Amino acid sequence: MDMLENLNPEQRLAVEHGEGPALVLAGAGSGKTRVIVHRIAYLILRGASRPENILAVTFTNKAAQEMRERIHRLLGPSRSAEPLISTFHAFCVRLLRREIHFLGYRQDFSIYDTDDQKRLMKQILEDSHREELSAREVLSRVSYAKNHNVTPEVYAHRFPSETAEEIAALYRTYDSRLRKANALDFDDLLLKTVELFTRYAARRDHYSNWFRYILVDEYQDTNRPQYELLRLLTARHRNVFVVGDEDQSIYKFRGADIRNILSFEKDFPGTRTIKLEQNYRSTQNILRVAGAVVEHNTARKGKTLWTENHAGDVITCHRASSARSEACWVVRRIQGSQLENPDWRTAVLYRANFLSRNFEDVLREEGIPYTVVGSVGFFSRMEVKDMLAYLRVIHNPEDDVALLRIVNTPPRGIGSSTVEALTRKALDEGIPISQALQAVACHPLTPARASRSLRRFHEMLDAWMALRDTATIAGLLERIVRDTEYQAMLEKQESLEEAENRMANIEELIRAAAESQAREETVFEFLDRASLSSELDQIDTNARVVLMTLHSAKGLEFDLVFLAGLEEGLFPHAQSLNSNEDLEEERRLCYVGITRARQKLFLSWTPFRRSYGADAGMPAFPSRFLDEMPGDLVEGLGESGPTYVRDEEEDYDRGQEDMETPFRQSRRSVIRRPSRQDAAAAEPAASRTAFRSGMRVRHAQFGDGIIMNRVRIGNDFKLTITFSRVGKKTLIERFAKLQAL
DNA sequence: GGACAAGGGATTTTT
DNA sequence: TCCCTTGTCC
Ligand SMILES: Nc1ncnc2c1ncn2[C@@H]1O[C@H](COP(=O)(O)OP(=O)(O)OP(=O)(O)O)[C@@H](O)[C@H]1O
Numbered sequence A: 001m002d003m004l005e006n007l008n009p010e011q012r013l014a015v016e017h018g019e020g021p022a023l024v025l026a027g028a029g030s031g032k033t034r035v036i037v038h039r040i041a042y043l044i045l046r047g048a049s050r051p052e053n054i055l056a057v058t059f060t061n062k063a064a065q066e067m068r069e070r071i072h073r074l075l076g077p078s079r080s081a082e083p084l085i086s087t088f089h090a091f092c093v094r095l096l097r098r099e100i101h102f103l104g105y106r107q108d109f110s111i112y113d114t115d116d117q118k119r120l121m122k123q124i125l126e127d128s129h130r131e132e133l134s135a136r137e138v139l140s141r142v143s144y145a146k147n148h149n150v151t152p153e154v155y156a157h158r159f160p161s162e163t164a165e166e167i168a169a170l171y172r173t174y175d176s177r178l179r180k181a182n183a184l185d186f187d188d189l190l191l192k193t194v195e196l197f198t199r200y201a202a203r204r205d206h207y208s209n210w211f212r213y214i215l216v217d218e219y220q221d222t223n224r225p226q227y228e229l230l231r232l233l234t235a236r237h238r239n240v241f242v243v244g245d246e247d248q249s250i251y252k253f254r255g256a257d258i259r260n261i262l263s264f265e266k267d268f269p270g271t272r273t274i275k276l277e278q279n280y281r282s283t284q285n286i287l288r289v290a291g292a293v294v295e296h297n298t299a300r301k302g303k304t305l306w307t308e309n310h311a312g313d314v315i316t317c318h319r320a321s322s323a324r325s326e327a328c329w330v331v332r333r334i335q336g337s338q339l340e341n342p343d344w345r346t347a348v349l350y351r352a353n354f355l356s357r358n359f360e361d362v363l364r365e366e367g368i369p370y371t372v373v374g375s376v377g378f379f380s381r382m383e384v385k386d387m388l389a390y391l392r393v394i395h396n397p398e399d400d401v402a403l404l405r406i407v408n409t410p411p412r413g414i415g416s417s418t419v420e421a422l423t424r425k426a427l428d429e430g431i432p433i434s435q436a437l438q439a440v441a442c443h444p445l446t447p448a449r450a451s452r453s454l455r456r457f458h459e460m461l462d463a464w465m466a467l468r469d470t471a472t473i474a475g476l477l478e479r480i481v482r483d484t485e486y487q488a489m490l491e492k493q494e495s496l497e498e499a500e501n502r503m504a505n506i507e508e509l510i511r512a513a514a515e516s517q518a519r520e521e522t523v524f525e526f527l528d529r530a531s532l533s534s535e536l537d538q539i540d541t542n543a544r545v546v547l548m549t550l551h552s553a554k555g556l557e558f559d560l561v562f563l564a565g566l567e568e569g570l571f572p573h574a575q576s577l578n579s580n581e582d583l584e585e586e587r588r589l590c591y592v593g594i595t596r597a598r599q600k601l602f603l604s605w606t607p608f609r610r611s612y613g614a615d616a617g618m619p620a621f622p623s624r625f626l627d628e629m630p631g632d633l634v635e636g637l638g639e640s641g642p643t644y645v646r647d648e649e650e651d652y653d654r655g656q657e658d659m660e661t662p663f664r665q666s667r668r669s670v671i672r673r674p675s676r677q678d679a680a681a682a683e684p685a686a687s688r689t690a691f692r693s694g695m696r697v698r699h700a701q702f703g704d705g706i707i708m709n710r711v712r713i714g715n716d717f718k719l720t721i722t723f724s725r726v727g728k729k730t731l732i733e734r735f736a737k738l739q740a741l
Numbered sequence B: 001g002g003a004c005a006a007g008g009g010a011t012t013t014t015t
Numbered sequence C: 001t002c003c004c005t006t007g008t009c010c
Helices: A002-006 A009-015 A032-045 A061-075 A088-103 A114-127 A135-147 A152-158 A164-180 A186-199 A201-210 A224-234 A284-294 A323-340 A353-365 A382-395 A400-406 A416-429 A433-442 A448-467 A473-484 A486-493 A496-518 A523-532 A580-594 A664-670 A676-681
Strands: A022-026 A054-058 A084-087 A110-112 A183-185 A213-216 A240-244 A272-276 A315-319 A346-350 A545-549 A558-563 A597-605 A696-699 A703-713 A716-723 A727-732
Touching: A002 A032, A009 A032, A009 A272, A022 A032, A032 A054, A032 A061, A032 A213, A032 A240, A054 A061, A054 A088, A061 A084, A084 A088, A088 A186, A088 A201, A088 A224, A088 A523, A110 A114, A110 A186, A110 A400, A110 A523, A114 A135, A114 A164, A114 A183, A114 A400, A114 A416, A135 A152, A135 A164, A135 A186, A152 A164, A164 A183, A183 A186, A186 A201, A186 A224, A201 A224, A213 A224, A284 A315, A284 A580, A284 A597, A323 A346, A323 A353, A323 A558, A323 A597, A346 A353, A353 A545, A382 A400, A382 A448, A382 A473, A382 A486, A382 A496, A382 A523, A400 A416, A400 A433, A416 A433, A416 A448, A433 A448, A448 A473, A473 A486, A473 A496, A486 A496, A496 A523, A496 A716, A496 A727, A558 A580, A696 A716
Parallel strands: A022 A240, A022 A272, A054 A084, A054 A213, A110 A183, A213 A240, A315 A597, A346 A545, A346 A558, A558 A597
Antiparallel strands: A696 A703, A703 A716, A716 A727
């Protein structure tokens, strides 16, 4: 089978592994993901399994999508059935939509995302007059308890503390409110599936018999329920094949348990363990630096990693005089690199999202196209969430959180005191808020105006619900926008510009709904995708320059990588300094960052980063991870130690840093004055076929038209197009699938 | 009930 | 610095 020719002997061993548990334990860039892809193709081509009996689990939806495409490429087109490739969460949702009635929920359950959870917990804190606690804190404790099979009843006993009783009470309320709302949070998606399989062996056997081969990527970041799920699903056939790297476990804060991978061989006796030691991604220098850093950790098995790639450049570390100056330094190097290697893909990686600011500013000023992961994703925009909340209420009227979100959005005379009356009534009677509308409207103490508003809202809701099974989702959404005068609200609240952007997003959502139905998906499949889609799933993989957190970068690779903000207190983060366990996780994060780089790696830091815009008292020290790197492979480490004299604002046109770099001549020719056109010209590379205003284009649905205007909004471009057939429309370029004429 | 201003708190990482 | 919550006034 020639497919095996592109694999080294160890990889091939893994791909050809027969039945029974297997663990591929290997360092970064050694081809773990590649092994999964090839193994799936191999199982299918060799006839070991039909495609649909294979389940592969990835960490993100994006990774799932990519894996699907890679398998297609190996297998060639036109297969009738497909393997199921999905995240754990998406897999569970799919399954629960069919099976959850066993657990007493209705199949039209809602999914509460982090924002919904917070709203619910805030509400609970208010109701129980515990407003001194932060919803976020309580939720993280509750989540931890849930994921460790600790019920509210035993919580105080298991985790004794001053607030334990309180937390336990809140936990109990939270759970019962979720259940009453016919809603599941992200944790529940996994936990309810585990519960289903535990309580109903027949259901477990059904799925276990169906999915004969189960493969898991990034196993080092699985949590306990995911582990249990895996055990339940593979108890019979034991065909569980996982790949991972204990040095890349970076999601402890989300419940990931590194012990899953460390004790896999014990958990699944008879495991065949395969190590991959050749790295295909990075230069020798990059690999050695990465290895030197992670070697300072103790909670690891240790591994060798070598490469046939060339030594590559020495890594450069730069100490900047301010965060702004750091960004200028990085951008100047990006400009140089883009002249030298126009097709290189670049990533700027940092510890926390707020650090993207300066890089965005400078990139925009220089007119360099870029995308940011972590800016507000499409489905988390306010206007989109509003619309989704309407849909959720219509399909699951018990969804109190969604109802409270929209009950007075747009403002319709149902103010805070009326809302309070509604929640009180619902709480007292143990009914959903949608059922309290009527009662509160009729209540003698409700003011006439409020009563009228409630009746009107109730009628609208009824009307929409009557349409829910006959109208299309798109039609229903259009109707909601119209009935609620949503656009008028936007125009009143914000600039016309902003209102237009938001309406364009709503129109996009409506089109997405139409496409979803054209694919014969149910409304729930549409809503589920919205709930589970993350920003990372929406990024343009072809973008030349990507800004993102180190966490988001896991699993990706870039020719050129910048690791910015390497300061004590920031990276490693201050919160991790007093626990060795947490510190080791930070170090793994650093290892992940370094090993994203194929060709070149640059490091940077500044003693003088401002926090909250103000001067941050003491200058910062360079990150300890810099000290852990071998001095002969990294230049500029000597610039260590904070200088207490601040440089003058260092202009990027005359910085005195190494002019000896190959980027030298390129620089002068590239630096220009920032201008408006430049900013507008900054566009995702995928669309570099450059749509411009004045251009004639064709749209699948609207026909031919002329682009009147094109503006950047976040990672997207908003196009105003006049179509000859349907007139003026505002579209988002990324989704519009336009064809230039 | 809603518009607007002032003030305080926020930044760790996300399916 | 900025955003969101809270308080004040119509
Ligand atoms: N046998 C091989 N021959 C050529 N290239 C390979 C081979 N194996 C892997 N690669 C390449 O090495 C790079 C890393 O592979 P892959 O992403 O599968 O590694 P990984 O172990 O999953 O990495 P990470 O742990 O960093 O996510 C990819 O560009 C891949 O194409």
